[in-house]
Amino acid sequence: MSNDSTDADAERPRVALIGPPNVGKSVLFNALTGLDAGVANYSGTTVEYKRGSARFRDHETTLVDVPGTYSLAATNEAEQLAVDMLEGECDLVICVLDAVNLENSLHLLLEVLEYDIPVVVAINRVDLLEKEGKRLRPNYLASALGLPVVPTIATIGKGFDDLVAATAATLADSSHAGPRQHVAGAGLAEESDGDENPTAGEEPDGVREAETIPPLESRVDDGPSWERAGELCTEVVVEDDEPTAHEPGYLERWSDHLVKPWPGLPVAGLVLVGTFALVVGVGMGIRQYLMIPFFEGLVFPQIESAVQAVTAPGFYRDVLIGDYGFLIKGLEWPFALVLPYVVSFYFALSLLEDSGYLPRLAVLLDGLFERMGLAGSNVVPLLLGYGCAIPGITATRATSNSEKQRLTMMLMITLAVPCVAQTGAFIALLAEATVLLVVAVFVVSFAALGLAGLVLDATLEGTRQPTVADVPPLLMPPVRQTYRKVWMRLKQFVSGGALHMVYAIGFASVLYELGVLEVASQYLEPLVVGWLNLPAEASTPLILGIVRRELTVLPLLEMDLAMGQLFVGAVVGLFYVPCIAVFATVAQEFSLRAAGLVLVMTMAVSFFVGGLFAQLFVVF
Known part of the structure; x- marks a missing residue:
């Protein structure tokens, strides 16, 4: 990225992509920034991160791909970079979760929520979860945490439009005073959760409006974050009522070998x-x-x-x-x-x-x-x-x-x-x-x-x-x-x-x-x-x-x-x-x-x- 973009970066909202390693963050980053991106060293460290320009509807932002991390314990510079971003240089977080290993990812999400920064959740690799005969309930998680939740399949770009819309809505909400309305993505795993689904109506882009909920702090502090992550995972990932017969493909058969x-x-x-x-x-x-x-x-x-x-x-x-x-x-x-x-x-x-x-x-x-x-x-x-x-x-x-x-x-x-x-x-x-x-x-x-x-x-x-x-x-x-x-x-x-x-x-x-x-x-x-x-x-x-x-x-x-x-x-x-x-x-x-x-x-x-x-x- 050219040095000429430094001043522009300071004027734009900064959005951080945070998630565990190998979850597909880089694919999301490349899709959202196109080729307008570069690599830099974080100030005061030798850790490299990717930074680029990304547009979410009417919002021009600086998107930062934070190195993959399993937690925010700050035991190394990669984790410390994520903490530093959350503490002072971040206006919104897109937290990318792994549908296949959701409990671990939810633990990281709960740690991110402790910083009281607007968060949009992307649950990636939902196609692999479905191959295991399970399905995702994104609207339950959206209701439980009061967050926009968008299922995605990064390898084919599915759910990206919903993620852009959810991020744009959250940026708009955070830019003015008043109660913040949260949105839950329904682009991939549309379902009916009965009373658990607070959505009412659907926007043309496939992103639904959710009701305002109590402050996040009361939700996160219900118990130890690992216990809370386990409880959420049990409710969000359920056995598919009508699982599709899945014959393991060539790559799946070789995966463990x-x-x-x-x-x-x-x-x-x-x-x-x-x-x-x-x-x-x-x-x-x-x-x-x-x-x-x-x-x-x-x-x-x-x-x-x-x-x-x-x-x-x-x-x-x-x-x-x-x-x-x-x-x-x-x-x-x-x-x-x-x-x-x-x-x-x-x-x-x-x-x-x-x-x-x-x-x-x-x-x-x-x-x-x-x-x-x-x-x-x-x-x-x-x-x-x-x-x-x-x-x-x-x-x-x-x-x-x-x-x-x-x-x-x-x-x-x-x-x-x-x-x-x-x-x-x-x-x-x-x-x-x-x-x-x-x-x-x-x-x-x-x-x-x-x-x-x-x-x-x-x-x-x-x-x-x-x-x-x-x-x-x-x-x-x-x-x-x-x-x-x-x-x-x-x-x-x-x-x-x-x-x-x-x-x-x-x-x-x-x-x-x-x-x-x-x-x-x-x-x-x-x-x-x-x-x-x-x-x-x-x-x-x-x-x-x-x-x-x-x-x-x-x-x-x-x-x-x-x-x-x-x-x-x-x-x-x-x-x-x-x-x-x-x-x-x-x-x-x-x-x-x-x-x-x-x-x-x-x-x-x-x-x-x-x-x-x-x-x-x-x-x-």
């Missing part, structure tokens, strides 16, 4: 191999048949002609279109070479997320991760790290239950998890020689992650706490939802990673033409030539890599290297020092000392392991 060693582990292997093949295959196709013909056939000739027409041979022309030409390499490397693999990676990651497979993978890997003092849920930061190290590091707050786990995950990510830009650089460098080299680099990465985890578990002090995982149903990923998610992440990559790479290339181009990089690289030549067995000019990318990690790899494309040298260069780039932005994140999340440790560790491992492979290739 995928968390068991058999057939879960073989399937996990196939999924990971298939994901890798998708990223490489689709990325190479986009690069070879779309991006390279576009830039080399249309864009670059025009740029070169224009620059040659307005500049004389020399420094300025070389800065723009020379060996590290800003206008050529600044477009070719981030967009023609890296962006295709960013597209395919985020597409594959979105499929894994939206299908519900990632939580199953976390459960399946829990035993393996336990050997390293970690939990299966820590696979999520690792996978996020393959997109970008920064969200991977910040996600450790939500998925780790001890400081030892957080530090271990941070060190593993910064050491041996290549971001999507690096991955694209590896594939661009190695795949044309043979895809087996790309596979070999990731085998080295996985081996290093396992070894680092074992070493850190043995050396760092701390204990491992048990974790509880919520496993959502296995679903076919909705095409529209996947498209929105990929598009949003691509926008973030272009505005963040790609532009930063362009700036770094421009800076490097100036230093290169001034001769600064050549002088600096002379000090690295003995190490590069003697130990890494690479040509002397490979010293320059190591200087550039301090600014952007993938720049350690991309310049090697211009050199005539043997297959073994290509692999050594990729291994050095894999373990090389992270980007400056990652150092800043580590310093903020942990300490300057931790950032210094990352610098020393990555530099030492990079040259040591790269040199070992170089010497091995020389011997054999």
Whole structure:
């Protein structure tokens, strides 16, 4: 989201989406905001949240997708963010409940109600409840708590119009004095509750008016919130009088099998191999048949002609279109070479997320991760790290239950998890020689992650706490939802990673033409030539890599290297020092000392392991 929206945000009502993890909040958020959304860090924390503009009838609002939380106990920063929103920066809450696990969700709702903020309730996944032979009584809950209650099926957008109408009505009620009228949605599970249903009449949009009820505080304080949640759940979810015969589908039959060693582990292997093949295959196709013909056939000739027409041979022309030409390499490397693999990676990651497979993978890997003092849920930061190290590091707050786990995950990510830009650089460098080299680099990465985890578990002090995982149903990923998610992440990559790479290339181009990089690289030549067995000019990318990690790899494309040298260069780039932005994140999340440790560790491992492979290739 652009910075220009900050002032507008202050003028608009702020609506918070709050609910447990894996309940469908992100789908609602994407539908309500369209593509006018971005990611930001909450003030004073390192927790990321999504924020966008959403219109509810005549009300333009700022919609905030608060990280999923099971309670408001404020035991971590994600929960604290939700509390802070409720205490001072929120005008209305859309509380998204899980119809399948309604008691737990109602407990969270009761905690939200204690803050005396207007609340609209969306009960999602009602279709899965109906498959269990049960039905929802939304009007009973609306009457019991005096709240707008709207059943939804987020994956197909059902109930969204009712939710918009209910939110608009509540915003209108809260904007003027007088008794507030509450509305109860009836868009999905229309029923007749007899006297329990206080609705009278129906608006054209399918949202009903409910009577005014006594203050919410008297309702919430009837007893302990868990007891009250259980009582409500018993009345709201009932057995269907005429249940529809439901034959379990293919995905439902496989849902429970995928968390068991058999057939879960073989399937996990196939999924990971298939994901890798998708990223490489689709990325190479986009690069070879779309991006390279576009830039080399249309864009670059025009740029070169224009620059040659307005500049004389020399420094300025070389800065723009020379060996590290800003206008050529600044477009070719981030967009023609890296962006295709960013597209395919985020597409594959979105499929894994939206299908519900990632939580199953976390459960399946829990035993393996336990050997390293970690939990299966820590696979999520690792996978996020393959997109970008920064969200991977910040996600450790939500998925780790001890400081030892957080530090271990941070060190593993910064050491041996290549971001999507690096991955694209590896594939661009190695795949044309043979895809087996790309596979070999990731085998080295996985081996290093396992070894680092074992070493850190043995050396760092701390204990491992048990974790509880919520496993959502296995679903076919909705095409529209996947498209929105990929598009949003691509926008973030272009505005963040790609532009930063362009700036770094421009800076490097100036230093290169001034001769600064050549002088600096002379000090690295003995190490590069003697130990890494690479040509002397490979010293320059190591200087550039301090600014952007993938720049350690991309310049090697211009050199005539043997297959073994290509692999050594990729291994050095894999373990090389992270980007400056990652150092800043580590310093903020942990300490300057931790950032210094990352610098020393990555530099030492990079040259040591790269040199070992170089010497091995020389011997054999």
